[in-house]
Amino acid sequence: MGRARRGSLIAVGVLALLASASALAIDQARLRQPVVGGTVLTMSLGNRCTAGLVLKQTGVLANLTPYRRAVRFVLTAGHCGDYNSTVSVDGADLGYVSWKSSVSDLELIRVEPVLHNYRHCEAPSTGIHCTIVSTYEPRAVGKVLLSRAILYRSRAGGLDTIAAMTTRPLLRLTASAQAA
Known part of the structure; x- marks a missing residue:
């Protein structure tokens, strides 16, 4: 040779x-919270899957409390984890598998919100009065993480090219399922 x-x-x-x-x-953008479409999810058995669509419940019961308004659901492949198995992102617990399809390869992960407690104090003429105010922040948002690619559409609406870009959340889902 x-x-x-x-x-x-x-x-x-x-x-x-x-x-x-x-x-x-x-x-590294795929290992951070808040969860977006494309985030790497680690199941309780150690296997990894990709987060899909982020959903929010609507209706009277889903909007009853600030906690319920901040709960999100993430769609992922059904073979990723078992029903009730815990899910984490980069070692931080995120939620659990709350629904698994018996027909197709789909499951929903219930993502619990983060609780923030603040002290709110007032000083009226009767003296200082403080209360604790609780707010909830969703840990999943309706964005999609495109890995170094963004899609351009031609005037006719078809796919033209795929151009290289840096990884960052580029699209915001505007479906009624993702009202903030």
């Missing part, structure tokens, strides 16, 4: 190694 060919094979091997290492690396 000649020197030039051996050098070419070594170069190809190094490039293949670098390409496979970068393909296995998980983008």
